[in-house]
Structures are given as structure tokens and as C-alpha cells.
Amino acid sequence: MRSSQRANLQAIRPLGVRGVPTGRAHEQGERVEVSVVVPARDEELTIGPLTEALGRELTAQLAERGWQGGYEIVIVDDGSRDGTWGEIERAAERDRSVCGVRHPRGLGKAAALATGIRMARGDRIVLMDADLQDDPTELPRFLNELERFDVVCGWKRERQDPLGKRVASRIFNAVCRRVFGLELHDMNCGFKALRREAAEAVYPYLKGELHRYVPVFASAAGFTITELAVRHHPRRHGRSKYGLARWLAGACDLVTVLLLTRYRERPAHAFGSVAVVAAALGGLAALPLALVGGTRTALAAVPVAMVVPAALFSAGFVAELVVHGRGGGASPRHASHDASGRLDADLVDPAAANVPALAVADDGTKTIAEAKGA
Structure with missing residues (x-):
């Protein structure tokens, strides 16, 4: 096979199944109740503790709520330069509900979230960061709120970040409240939960740095939104990926979001x-x-x-x-759906989310599932 035809992504998934992550629920043909999507970049020290904590919490929630389906933890390695991918492989060996995707280079958090949503099969999709600052024990509260609302946004009320980052966040959120009319205190919080239909509605907009505006896109599409104050822990490993340049980019993106939402049809x-x-x-x-x-x-x-x-x-x-x-202000090309209404990873246009296509590797690289069968 020519190198130009080689896949751009490696994924832990059953051999021969395109775009579907490996996991206990998938292997048994069970329904997936909850998918947790975790973008990660240079987080090798946090993947193990995070997946273990999520596994315990999700297992308890399935039993407590009497759900018949399973869960999955989708980790997207966004071009890490450390041992993050190796930790994802080890986590998948410990828990078959853990699956992973690997970007060949850093494409950004929005692209990582888009990839994760494409792979997720759950009726409820939780987004959270990999740095252990988000607390997995908050999951029950998010799932409770999803019974009444379409989107639940975390609010780091007592934020454990440097002063400069806290001040920038307050200014950003104040401007967004004024411009978009959404009474959210922490729009940029990475800890969110969405019903599947809401996640699919915001999916086409996950490009560049627009992940900050997920609540705005969801609100513009008519979904109900609420806010939940959550615990926020200090960063124990690694370093923050955000700086002044990203906040400036977020301010510029505000104009883009205005055009895509309020003025899309006019x-x-x-x-x-x-x-x-x-x-x-x-x-x-x-x-x-x-x-x-x-x-x-x-x-x-x-x-x-x-x-x-x-x-x-x-x-x-x-x-x-x-x-x-073009027939009015229609939304960007929506993802195709199968008969059950779920996102079909094989039919989605990769360019819509600015991420490489999910495909079985042709360059001889073995996934975990392939290696076990070799």
C-alpha cells in the first residue's frame, strides 16, 4: 500500500470495524448508556488514575440506575509527545470499555472533541479534561441534570488556577453573557454533559478554537442549557495548554460565532x-x-x-x-445517522470537523485488538 494511502489515525477497536471503538459494551452488542470523551495531550501521568476513577464511578451509576447498557471512555490523544498513547493502551487492556484514538499531530482541543464525539455511541455524552482537575465523582450530578436539560455546563466556582487565568476567564465569560445572553458563569469549562442529539448538533462547529462556544451553538439550535457548580482541583501533573494567545484567539472567534448564530440567515x-x-x-x-x-x-x-x-x-x-x-441559512452539513438515530462514523465527512478520517491503518501498525489476535 502506498504511503499516501496510509491512515492518519490509530485507534483501539475491533479488527475490520471502521470507526467503532473497542469496548465491553460494543463487543457484547449492548447499548451504550454513557460515553465519556476525554481529549488528552501530554498527560501520561493522569490517564491511569483518571480511567480507573471513571470506571468505578460509571460502573456504580449503571448499577444504581438500573441501566441495561454499558459505558465507554473515549480518549483522544491529540499528538502527544510523551507516553500518553502507551498509557491509553494499558488502560484499554485493564478495562475493555476504554478506547482510544490518536491524532498524528496536535490538531487542537476542538478537533479532539470532534473525533471523540464521532466515535462515541452513548445516549449521553460527557466531555471532560484529562488533567485530573475535573472530578469524576461529579458524574452522578451531571447525569441527574441531563434528565431535565439537554446540555449541562460545569461551573468552576472555586477555580484552582493562577490569578491571570482566573481574571481572563471572568472577562471572557462576562463578555459572552453580554453578547449572547446566556447566563453562564464558566462557558469555557471543559466539564460538560450533553444528550446525544445536542452533541450531534454542535459537532459541525468543532473547528479551530470554537469548542469554547459549545453552549452558544447548542442554545442557538434550541436545546435547553443549565449550569452546575463543580469541584475543581489544582493541576498536579503537566502544565496548562492555555496562554494569552489562546484567549486572544477566543476573543476573535466571538465575531465568528456571532455570524454563525445570530446573523447566519441575515x-x-x-x-x-x-x-x-x-x-x-x-x-x-x-x-x-x-x-x-x-x-x-x-x-x-x-x-x-x-x-x-x-x-x-x-x-x-x-x-x-x-x-x-443555497436555500437559506441552513446549518453546515449534518452528520449522517443510522436507523437508531446515532452518528454514523463511516458516513461523516471528515472535513466537516477538520479531523482526519477514521480508517484501519494500512502502514502495518497494529492496534491492540490486532496484536491480541496475531
């Missing part, structure tokens, strides 16, 4: 509003010129001041033509 309103403001500022700038250089100087500056507003108005009209020419 982009001319967004561009037109900015154009009016730009025209007003241009008019104000012409007043000093009129006082200093006279009316002729001010009039000469008007065409220059109107360039930006005219360009914005034009862009708005073009955007309207594009949107309505």
Missing part, C-alpha cells in the same frame, strides 16, 4: 451595522477637516471615508446572495 444586517458605524466615524472625522481646511477639504475627504462602509455594505449583500442562493 449576514447583511451584521455587515450593514458595522458599515453604518464606520460611516458615522468618517463623518465625525470630516468635521475637524472642515474647520481647518474649509468645506472643499472636507468634501475631498468624503470619498476616502466612504470606502470602508461601501466595502462592508457590498460584502453584506454578497453574503445574503450566497446564503439565500
Whole structure:
């Protein structure tokens, strides 16, 4: 097989089954009640303790609630440079409900979450970080809230992070509350739980750094959202992946999210509003010129001041033509579903989530399941 045809992902899954993770529930053909999706990058010291704690908690919840199905823990290794993948393999050997996917390089948290949601088969999908700052014992409270709401967002009320990160988070969340009207205190919290239909609705938007706005996309799609104060532990291993650059990127993404949600079906309103403001500022700038250089100087500056507003108005009209020419502001291509309504990993367009396709490796690399059968 040519190298250009080699798979971009390694996954722990049954040999010959494309896009379906290995796990106790899948091997027995059972229904999966809960999927926990964990993006991980350079977290070799936390994978073992995290999967053991999740396994204990999920096993207890299945028994307590009388659910007939199983659970799965989907860990996405986002291009780790340490021994994270080896720890995922060992965790899968200890607990057959653990499965893993490996990105060949760091594609970002949004892409890792998209990959995890694609593989998840549970009716309820829990998202959490791998750094042990999220407490697995909070899972029962999330599952309880999912009985009444479609999306449950964690709120790190007593956040165990450096001061600079806490201040940046407060500013970010205050701006988001003001702009989007969602009364959430911690929109960027990685600990969330979603019903499957809500997870599939936000899946197409998991690109770049847009994972921060999962509640916004869910709300725009009509899903109900609530908030749950959770315990937050200090980071014991590794280092934070977030810095000033990521917060600045998140601020820029806010404009993108506004266009994708509030102005998706009426982009001319967004561009037109900015154009009016730009025209007003241009008019104000012409007043000093009129006082200093006279009316002729001010009039000469008007065409220059109107360039930006005219360009914005034009862009708005073009955007309207594009949107309505495609049949309205339809959402991006939705993932295909099988008869049971679940996400079909084989039919989803990989480009929709900006992640490589899930495929059986052609380069001779053996997955755990293959190695056991060799």
C-alpha cells in the first residue's frame, strides 16, 4: 500500500470495524448508556488514575440506575509527545470499555472533541479534561441534570488556577453573557454533559478554537442549557495548554460565532451595522477637516471615508446572495445517522470537523485488538 494511502489515525477497536471503538459494551452488542470523551495531550501521568476513577464511578451509576447498557471512555490523544498513547493502551487492556484514538499531530482541543464525539455511541455524552482537575465523582450530578436539560455546563466556582487565568476567564465569560445572553458563569469549562442529539448538533462547529462556544451553538439550535457548580482541583501533573494567545484567539472567534448564530440567515444586517458605524466615524472625522481646511477639504475627504462602509455594505449583500442562493441559512452539513438515530462514523465527512478520517491503518501498525489476535 502506498504511503499516501496510509491512515492518519490509530485507534483501539475491533479488527475490520471502521470507526467503532473497542469496548465491553460494543463487543457484547449492548447499548451504550454513557460515553465519556476525554481529549488528552501530554498527560501520561493522569490517564491511569483518571480511567480507573471513571470506571468505578460509571460502573456504580449503571448499577444504581438500573441501566441495561454499558459505558465507554473515549480518549483522544491529540499528538502527544510523551507516553500518553502507551498509557491509553494499558488502560484499554485493564478495562475493555476504554478506547482510544490518536491524532498524528496536535490538531487542537476542538478537533479532539470532534473525533471523540464521532466515535462515541452513548445516549449521553460527557466531555471532560484529562488533567485530573475535573472530578469524576461529579458524574452522578451531571447525569441527574441531563434528565431535565439537554446540555449541562460545569461551573468552576472555586477555580484552582493562577490569578491571570482566573481574571481572563471572568472577562471572557462576562463578555459572552453580554453578547449572547446566556447566563453562564464558566462557558469555557471543559466539564460538560450533553444528550446525544445536542452533541450531534454542535459537532459541525468543532473547528479551530470554537469548542469554547459549545453552549452558544447548542442554545442557538434550541436545546435547553443549565449550569452546575463543580469541584475543581489544582493541576498536579503537566502544565496548562492555555496562554494569552489562546484567549486572544477566543476573543476573535466571538465575531465568528456571532455570524454563525445570530446573523447566519441575515449576514447583511451584521455587515450593514458595522458599515453604518464606520460611516458615522468618517463623518465625525470630516468635521475637524472642515474647520481647518474649509468645506472643499472636507468634501475631498468624503470619498476616502466612504470606502470602508461601501466595502462592508457590498460584502453584506454578497453574503445574503450566497446564503439565500443555497436555500437559506441552513446549518453546515449534518452528520449522517443510522436507523437508531446515532452518528454514523463511516458516513461523516471528515472535513466537516477538520479531523482526519477514521480508517484501519494500512502502514502495518497494529492496534491492540490486532496484536491480541496475531
